Amino acid sequence: MSKKSITALDFGTHKILAMMAEETAYQKISIVAAGMVEYDGFMDGQWNDESQVSDAIASAINAVEQKSHSHVKDVYVGVPGEYIRVYVIESSVALQGADPKVTPEDIEKLQRQATEMLDRPSGVIIHRSPAWFKIDGGNKTLEPVDQKGSSLEGMIGFVIAEQYFVNDISARLKAMGIGVKGFFSSSVGEAIQMIPFEERDKTAILVDVGYLSTEVMAVEGDALIWQNVLPYGGAHITRDLAIGLERSFTMCERIKRSFSFNMPRNAQIEVQDNEGKSETFPAEKVAMIIEARVDEILEMINDAIDKSGVRLSSWSNIYITGGGLMPMDKARVYAGTKLNRSVREAVTKTTNLRPPQIYASGSGLLELIYNTIEEQEQEESFLDKLKHLFRR
Numbered sequence: 001m002s003k004k005s006i007t008a009l010d011f012g013t014h015k016i017l018a019m020m021a022e023e024t025a026y027q028k029i030s031i032v033a034a035g036m037v038e039y040d041g042f043m044d045g046q047w048n049d050e051s052q053v054s055d056a057i058a059s060a061i062n063a064v065e066q067k068s069h070s071h072v073k074d075v076y077v078g079v080p081g082e083y084i085r086v087y088v089i090e091s092s093v094a095l096q097g098a099d100p101k102v103t104p105e106d107i108e109k110l111q112r113q114a115t116e117m118l119d120r121p122s123g124v125i126i127h128r129s130p131a132w133f134k135i136d137g138g139n140k141t142l143e144p145v146d147q148k149g150s151s152l153e154g155m156i157g158f159v160i161a162e163q164y165f166v167n168d169i170s171a172r173l174k175a176m177g178i179g180v181k182g183f184f185s186s187s188v189g190e191a192i193q194m195i196p197f198e199e200r201d202k203t204a205i206l207v208d209v210g211y212l213s214t215e216v217m218a219v220e221g222d223a224l225i226w227q228n229v230l231p232y233g234g235a236h237i238t239r240d241l242a243i244g245l246e247r248s249f250t251m252c253e254r255i256k257r258s259f260s261f262n263m264p265r266n267a268q269i270e271v272q273d274n275e276g277k278s279e280t281f282p283a284e285k286v287a288m289i290i291e292a293r294v295d296e297i298l299e300m301i302n303d304a305i306d307k308s309g310v311r312l313s314s315w316s317n318i319y320i321t322g323g324g325l326m327p328m329d330k331a332r333v334y335a336g337t338k339l340n341r342s343v344r345e346a347v348t349k350t351t352n353l354r355p356p357q358i359y360a361s362g363s364g365l366l367e368l369i370y371n372t373i374e375e376q377e378q379e380e381s382f383l384d385k386l387k388h389l390f391r392r
Helices: 050-068 104-116 163-175 186-194 234-245 249-258 283-307 331-338 356-391
Strands: 002-011 015-024 030-038 074-079 084-094 124-135 151-161 179-185 204-209 214-220 223-230 268-272 278-282 318-321 343-345
Touching: 002 050, 002 356, 015 050, 015 356, 030 050, 030 356, 050 163, 074 163, 074 186, 074 356, 084 104, 084 223, 104 124, 104 151, 124 179, 124 223, 151 163, 151 179, 151 223, 163 179, 179 186, 179 356, 186 204, 186 214, 186 223, 186 318, 186 356, 204 283, 214 283, 223 283, 234 249, 234 283, 249 268, 268 283, 278 283, 283 331, 318 331, 331 343
Parallel strands: 002 074, 074 179, 204 318, 318 343
Antiparallel strands: 002 015, 015 030, 084 151, 124 151, 204 214, 214 223, 268 278
């Protein structure tokens, strides 16, 4: 039996993805329908072609409606990394009582106090979660409840959505007769889904190489603690091929997808043009062009991490996803030779949509939405039980 059918919008730098999903008794999240529409995306906090955006949203939602044979009345919206800012606040509270120990109320008090310390940031708080807690300055934990001590410390991560994005998307959807049920951080959803808890416990890095940009994030516990957007992605690799090989952008996308980082340099890469005619290109020349741009992107990633101020342990790993780099064969292995840490491919739970790297952000967004809904329902159920108890 299915329940809680929802639709989410995820904004990439080259595509808008609408996904309808439902929670079932057998599989937590089952994707019912997906609609993906290409558009010119955004850079530097602005739409590259503002006139395209509403039509692209409408087309993605329409595709979902046709595939699901249902009408979309409201959606949850994922805010992309370009339109968020990340803050971390450390705070502490004294534990009360004759034999003091941490209670859920203490945790909520600490998080409220951290929120007040944000000092009225411009934008909308769309995510708040702990990176860690400590009791009396001891070891970090995410499960402090019932531990004894005199003080509770914590580091809380906040994700703030730019007001411009919230207002703009709300107005566009309202004009279509579609309501917004909430705004969520696509970055947080992607990170929490793709990085195992034990890795986040040590602090881990997630890199999403997209079409026009690359997002680099540091995650600790359940919190996004740092984020940077680099202005290069997969489209820049394709553009370099188009210039170097003097072929169309579309043809060079096919060449890029056919390339392998461990391909023998004397090999030939064969692709077909729009008319089905085959053409071959020397792997050595293709490799020279691709690797030059990929090396530059990887150097920028390393530099951003080095300057982030985030303290990584010797066990911290880098996870990479995104359609700009990872669909190329052996990309993870190649990245591992250029970056200074162990590199792993971030795996999405969306198994029925291919290639999975392209759906990574949307899949994580859906899981974050469902987890938030579940937490809210549990809180409401607890409050209802308390109200019923006091009425007796």
